[in-house]
Structure formats: C-alpha cells, structure tokens
Amino acid sequence: MAPVGEAMMAASAPKPGSGGRIFYLDAVRAFAMFFGIMAHGLTIASPYINDMPLFLAIKTYNDLFRAATFFLVSGFFTALVFRKNDFPTYVRTRSEVILIPLIASMIFIVPFTNWMIHSWHNGYMSLWAYFSGGYRNPTVGNDTWALHIWFLYSLAIYATLAPLLAKIIDSNWFSKALNYYLDRTAGWTHWANVILFAIAIMAGRAAYDQGFRYLVDDTMWHWIVRASLNHLPMFFMGMVTFTNRRFLDSISVLSIPGIIVFGVAYWAIREYGAEMPRDIERVIYWTVRGGLSVFLISSIIWFFKTYANKPGKWLTFAVDSAYSFYLFHFTFIYAAAWFSRLFTHNLYINYLFVLLLATPATLLWHAYVIDRVPFLRYIFTGKKTRRTATDASRPKPA
Secondary structure (H helix, E strand, C coil), rough: CCCCHCCCCCCCCCCCCCCCCHHHHHHHHHHHCHHHHHHHHHHHHHHHHHHCCHHHHHHHHHHHHHHHHHHHHHHHHHHHHHHHHHHHHHHHHHHHHHHHHHHHHHHCCCHHHHHHHHHHHHHHCCCCHHHHCCHHHCCCCCCCCCCHHHHHHHHHHHHHHHHHHHHHHHHHHHHHHHHHHHCCCCCCCCCCCCCCHHHHHHHHHHHHHHHHHHHHHCCCCCCHHHHHHHHHHHHHHHHHHHHHHHHHCCCCCCHHHHHHHHHHHHHHHHHHHHHHHHHHHHHHHHHHHHHHHHHHHHHHHHHHHHHHHCHHHHHHHHHHHHHHHHHHHHHHHHHHHHHHCCCCCCCCHHHHHHHHHHHHHHHHHHHHHHHCHHHHHHHHHCCCCCCCCHHHHHHCCC
16 A cells, blocks of 8 residues: 555646646636736725725735635645655755745835835835935835735745645645545535635634734734735645645636625625624634635636646746746836826826736836846746746646
C-alpha cells in the first residue's frame, strides 16, 4: 500500500497531455490580477463610491471574489512548488518570487504612486513637498503605506506557513477526513464547501477580534494581519486542491441556484441585518457572504476550465505579465486619471479613461520595459529569464 503522501500526489496528477500544468488555473490567476484595474480604478472616486450605484456594485462584487480567488490559486501553486523542490530550493524560489518584488515595490512603486493618489484627492502637491512631509497631511483619499502591495506580505506569511500546512494535509487523519467528507457529500460537495468556508472565515475573524487585534490594532500592520487571517482559508483550500483532484473538481462547478440563493440572502442581510442582534447578524452575514464567495469563485474556475484550458501564446503572455501588471497597475490607473482630468472632472468619464488607457499601458510597460530589462524583470517578477510564446506548450515553473 502506497504511503498517504504518494497516494495524495497521485490524486493530484495532471491529466495525460497536459504537460504537468493545469492551464485554466493559470488563466484564473491572471484574471484575478487583471481585474485589479476595474477594482482599484474605483478609488479615484473615494470617498464617494457608496453614493455612486455603478461603482458600489463593482466594489461589492470585487470584494466577494477577486482576492479570495487569487489566494486560492496561489495556494495551489505554492503546494506545487513545495512538492517539486527540496526545502532550500523552496525557500530560495519563494524569496525570489515574493520578497524581492515586495522590497522593490515598496521602494520604487508605492511611494511615487501614493504621491499621485494623495495629489488626486487632496489637490496637487509637488513631489518634493510630499516627501518632505506633505504625506503626513490629513487625506480624503486611499493612500496607505503598503497600498496594494499588502498581498505580497500575506503571500510571504502563507509561504512561511506552507510547510506546516502541507504536513497537515499529508497526515493520515486529514486524508481520511477529506475523503470521508467527499464521499458523504458526493453530488452536493460544492454546497457543503459553503459551510466549511463560512466556519473558517468566522474562525479567522474571531482569532483577530479575540487575540491579534490587541497586538496590532494600533500599528501599521493591522490591515495586513486582518486580511491574512481572512484569506488564509482560501489559501489552505488551494493547497488542498493540489493534493486532491476530487476537491478541485468540487470547486470548479457552475451553480446558478447557489448564486441566486446566496445572492438574495446577501442582499437581504445587508438590507435588514441591522434589525437583528449584532452577534446573530454577524454569524449570518459571514455565512452568507462566504457562501456567495464560494459560488462566485467556483463559477469563475468553471468558466476558465471550460473555455481556457489549453496552452497558447495569449495565455502565455497573460500569465507572464500578470505579476508585474498587478504591481504597476495602480500607478497607471492614476496616470490615466490625471490625463483624463485635462478634459473632464466627471468621475464616470475619468473611470472610463482608466479602463481604456491604464490596461494597455500597463501591459505595454511589462512587454517593452520590465520583460526586456533583466534587472527590472528580476526585481519585479523574480524571473531571471524571459518567457516566449514557444514555451506555451511546456509547463511553467510556479
């Protein structure tokens, strides 16, 4: 009888002809990062988003799926890297892919972008005035010390925890419990996943409220700690999907009834939850929100599994550019917004400029600058070599 670890690896073996790569998960990860333009482009309307129905709808939808989708797929690929390498190699590769871009972004991207954001929301301030103390001024915008790079801090935390999480997943008791769960919920596992995810989300929030907040609430780290606890269940689920293909299949399902049921329930709890006792309202809210997130994420994975599960030059470019795209997209959002202000102060038109200009500009920045300058490619993507279209049929290191 094969050891549990080997049996579980067999369950995760790619289908013949796939080249060892599940291409639709590459596409899902790229989509989650590209969607950042639509999500973060809304920040040009701060603090008026809640008064603008279209912007509020996009923000609400984004909050339900984008970050969670990204971290789920990151869990899958982190497990892949951990399984295929020895521990020193794992540490080196994760450091190159996460820590080096994190440091480079905090030095070269975040300060300059925060200046652009601060000036957009609070009136123009010269670069010198901003860095010589103007950044301390009260702001109505969304400029924060880590900006969107918080996700790399969370990834660094998860990469550190991954060996422990992998040990849990490899254990006999977890393997038996997971297979028991999948056997007993066969046919409706995607509904049962809602319960698991809701419990995990509430456990993470309770851990913060009852413990971590006393340590970090008054520090610059409070959002990163809170966000990391919120998304840890999805990262762990992603690691499990690499280990057990049946579980991956259970979160690759399109369920229109699930989306409708939990969509209506989410609307209802947001509209009428204030009339309920606070503790009960919070439990229902996070259960419903978690359930809707699960069904939305499952539908996204199903879509790309159905329609984007093969290699090609466009997928190759999307996967290769997604990382640096996300690192730089906030900068290009505000560059486009500032350009649009030459013509109008209408926030809807400004946002349209952002969508039409920032997306191609950020992709061109990757293709013609980041990817062609070895030093920039290394510090912003962790890659030492360029990836070309001819690589599309071969598995890409995660």
